[in-house]
Amino acid sequence: QAGAGEITIAAASDLTFAFKDLTARVHKQTGNSVKLSYGSSGNFFSQIQSGAPYDLFFSADIDYPKKLEGAELTEPGTLYEYATGKLVLWVPTASKLDLKRGLAVLTEPSIRKIAIANPQHAPYGRATVAAMEHAGIYDQVKQKLVLGENISQAAQFVESGNADHGVLALSLAVAPAMKEKGRYVEVPSEDYPAIIQAAVILKSSHEKETAQAFLKFIKTPASLALMAQYGFTILNQIAGEQNHESAPN
Amino acid sequence: MQLSVRIAKRLSKSFSLEAEFDAPAGFAMLLGPSGAGKTTLLNCIAGLLRPDAGRIALGERVLFDSASRTNLPVQERKLGYLFQNLALFPHLTIAQNVKYGISHLPAEQRSERMTAMLESFRIAHLVDRKPSEISGGERQRAALARSLVTNPTMLLLDEPLLALDVVTKAKIVDDLRIWNAEHAIPIVYVTHSPQEAYALGERVVVLDAGRVVGRGMPNEVLAAPRHETIAQIVGFENVFDVTVKSVSESQGTMLCQMDGSLTEIDVPLGHVEIGERVRIAIRAGDIIAATERPQHLSARNNFAARIVSIRREGPRVILLIEAGVTFEVHVTPRACDELGLAEGSPVWLVIKSYSCHLVAPRE
Amino acid sequence: MQLSVRIAKRLSKSFSLEAEFDAPAGFAMLLGPSGAGKTTLLNCIAGLLRPDAGRIALGERVLFDSASRTNLPVQERKLGYLFQNLALFPHLTIAQNVKYGISHLPAEQRSERMTAMLESFRIAHLVDRKPSEISGGERQRAALARSLVTNPTMLLLDEPLLALDVVTKAKIVDDLRIWNAEHAIPIVYVTHSPQEAYALGERVVVLDAGRVVGRGMPNEVLAAPRHETIAQIVGFENVFDVTVKSVSESQGTMLCQMDGSLTEIDVPLGHVEIGERVRIAIRAGDIIAATERPQHLSARNNFAARIVSIRREGPRVILLIEAGVTFEVHVTPRACDELGLAEGSPVWLVIKSYSCHLVAPRE
């Protein structure tokens, strides 16, 4: 079934970098072409409910695909947890703050604005608040928070120098645009509930086979490696790695 | 085809119009002082204002009838209306303005008619100008052309010759007369000028404070005015209130005493009783001034008087002469010189009884 | 305080204004046919149009001078201007319109002045109306009041009595005269009416096609017109082109042949040569009609003629009489009846040489 297929993927914004690369490979190897539509997962959820013509939905968390599954709008059995998001604490290069102190450093009085994603609906935002609560600093820094509509906007706030600090996704921190501008440190993943990102094939899709093929492709080791390069790793993988690396601690 | 109008319309607490008149084909001159309701009347006929009650018909066509609840839309009344404020379309050229009402004709015919009209009004060279780029009188003529060019079934002209000089005016009066000969339709023509009324009018309607106070042939209505307003319109410079003292049926006159003085004056007989007050109007040109007591004259009224002021206005001299009341008297400059009239000098005034017109007072 | 104007202004390819005149305190009547440039001239004086060249000064104050590049803004010229199109503020009441120019006065004084002005113009009852809610003549008076109430240093009135009836007109003419006696400022007054020019004018300026063609006292300029335009404005109904045949220096006359006929006419001597063509103007009222050949008369011109048409217009009868050329002749109705004049009947025309005015032709 080489060549003919074309699918439209609704993808969470933070997949932008990774999927550019990935879909190019898909096209090269299978001949299938992929149209990418980036946006907020919440929007996609509403749109899919209204009959949006997407084939695949790569959500920024697992709740939306689950809810769609509950509403019988998805192809049964296609739900796939493709990655687990990781939080990082990010500062511009010029900052003199000692990142090794972890989130606690945010209580420093010299810090005025901290950019995070909106905890009301953004998965990373919820995780950030949980992490802050875990560190016992949430009430102290609450007044300093500025909320991005999504994690990408939080990145813009720090990147443009309007916020001093940001709690971002790892996938953004490793993005070329951010890499040169600042330093980051990962927030320990046990400090916040796992941000599981899931994908699902939609029932309304006319190109289910091509979509299946894409899912299959993304599960190949080469793809997983590529995704990891962009900051997306799968939970058990991470768990395994972390177990190895953090053992000495 | 005859226009017959019988309407009532209340505009405000202080003004209401109640008018009734007929106008056959030809000029019906509508006269009346400023604020008399002339424009209001035209607006009602045109359908721009809805009368409170009444009926307007043009020949067989009923334009408005409160009884049968008929109210023909303006567009279907097929009339030409020259607005007092012209209402030329400011964004269209004169040519476009004039052609506006004849868009149903083929282009060639349209241009022909327009050009003919404008040429006869001497503004053909302005076709491509906008109304703001021509003079006041030129605008007036353009608006007139616009209302004539449609071949309407009725024409409403609100002071059409207002802003024009004597020559242009005379020319257009001629044009209108010729035009009317070709188009036998009723033309309601508002004017303040008795000259125009005489020059054009086959019939005259005089309006005052919303009521018709005179109606008929110009000579009947204007030359022997029965109403003060009319007397004033046609320039009866002298209007006096008098009280009837005695009546001489045989002579056809009555003797009256002028209010505020002892002067008595003989006037033509009217339907009044002794002791009643009436109003009389006398043309300043009908009063004769003499330096000696006039003898052997048929004129009944002779007053010893004194000149209050002399003012020369072009081809006439205006005298104010005091004889108990003050009379305005017009004489020619030559007469003035020959009689050696001067301010303060004594004169005799001679007034024929039949120069005194009984007029109904304004309310 | 004298207004002196010397300006040139080109409006379009076909029209340019070049005018020069002085106006001391008092009325300067500006006459001229429609499109002559009267409004343009006022706009230049007011500062609404910038002349191409020239100088405008009011006493010591230079309002405009192209040489010294002076151009006083309109606001600082302190003038009253009655616009030909009135330009009343449509969103303000009559009271607010009139008070607009005297906002610097205390409220009480403002109301007083306004009321006095409106009362004298008989529109005090309309103070609270908007301009769209009053009649044309009422608007005219409101605009006049607005321009007078500011006590300007100069007054520009563009046909101020246009839409008014005879009585109101007379009243306002009186008011203006009184007002001017109190405020000794120049008043430039545009009119089409020779009557108004006579009634108000201490001096007259006649404009034609953008040029001054007559200037002086009303009697000088209007009674003996030296220009065709003027003759037409004041109503010289007869204007003829003639060719000089012979000159009689001793009599002070010259014999001329009328164009298009063999009729010869004796006219006053002018600075012309034999064989040259000149234009003459004769008032219709100055021509005498007789049913028999007149004898023993000083009048030099007697023509056998025939009546073409008779039209009665109010207090006069208009005769068109053919004697090689067609003359318009005015007689009184009584004369007409007494002489038994009828269409087609033969008459004699009698014209005094001095009733024939030599006029410069319009270009």
Add this chain to the structure above:
Amino acid sequence: MMDWSAIFLTLRLALVVCALLLIIGMPIASWLSFSKWRYKFFVESIVALPLVLPPTVLGFYVLVAMGSQSPFGRWYQSISGHAMPFTFTGLVIASVIYSLPFAVQPMTAAFGQVDRNLINASSTLGASRLRTFIRIVLPLSLGGVVTGVVLSFAHTLGEFGVVLMVGGNIPGVTQTVSIAIYDHVQALDYAGANHMALLLLAFSFITLSITYSLNRRAGIFYRPYRDSALRPEVGFAKTRRH
């Protein structure tokens, strides 16, 4: 990376919406101007409502109203064979609703300013109400109409929230320039965003400049005393004094 398909799509959308708004907006505006109905203000308020809703929220409601869960959406799907959202048609409808007040309001204001005397004059010259509207009312209020068109065109060009919701950001079908730029920004690809934004800016600026300067020269709008000799000295203009 220049996304031409997004640019053409946007232009097409703006033009179609603009044209529709002219067709729908003018009758509404002229009814609002000339009607004497007592409860007209009610309609006026309803027309103005899309103004106050955040575009994404409006978009959300439109999406729900058009979507396959609504009777209207199902009806449309049953006759056209496909759902309305996520199609160009859907975008057009949503944008028309969203931009309607921007077209109607300036038009209404302008129509209301036209001198009733001229309308009366046109009627006496036998013109129907439609002809009067086209020949007199429209040209005399062209300033307001053009403002309405320009505002709604520009508004649609830059439209974001509604289109995002209803369109679904599908490249080549419903991805407009503003969304494409937004995507770049979201991807922190500022260079790409700048690139497109500058192009959009330049294009808009040139279009606007041409419109305005043409208008100045040809006088598309009627202006009292436009090129009359009285214009140069009008009292309101600065009068030089040397």
Add this chain to the structure above:
Amino acid sequence: MMDWSAIFLTLRLALVVCALLLIIGMPIASWLSFSKWRYKFFVESIVALPLVLPPTVLGFYVLVAMGSQSPFGRWYQSISGHAMPFTFTGLVIASVIYSLPFAVQPMTAAFGQVDRNLINASSTLGASRLRTFIRIVLPLSLGGVVTGVVLSFAHTLGEFGVVLMVGGNIPGVTQTVSIAIYDHVQALDYAGANHMALLLLAFSFITLSITYSLNRRAGIFYRPYRDSALRPEVGFAKTRRH
């Protein structure tokens, strides 16, 4: 869950922006209407530009321009002691820029329609240019000015993209109603979103209705022949025929 602080904040923002736009917009509009400068169209185009940029893009640029990396941002920070983004002031400035054309365009169109004769008349009556503007030009073009104000008020009320970018969604400081609703929608809390949207709608509807019906009665806008006896029959209105 009703977020009153967001509602008050939004109202305050809209009112402040509206007031500022009146102050800034009217001079610009009157200059655009009355100036005779050759290259005026240039300024006209620049004023119109914010129209065509997607709000989020505009917001992003404003964010960058205000930020501590820009000279302006640093200057502001040095005099005020804090950065401009994420403050109410920042929101106001961004919204003013964004809504400027919505205020200026209808005003310019309306000013341009005012009869020059009346302006001339005012000058001859000794009125300064300011007085002429306030007493004559403004009342005669009130329709356009009110349109400008209503459009910019409403536009600010519903503003989303720019505020999202510049505001940082800080409750009580920069979280406006539109963003609060959006957050509800994003959180799939449709009930909460509906609740707030309905409140916003009702409030807007009532405000608009009151404005329009008051205007109808009191005749805030000048209209030719407003309550003249000629009004009821004007040719353009439907003439009944029984």
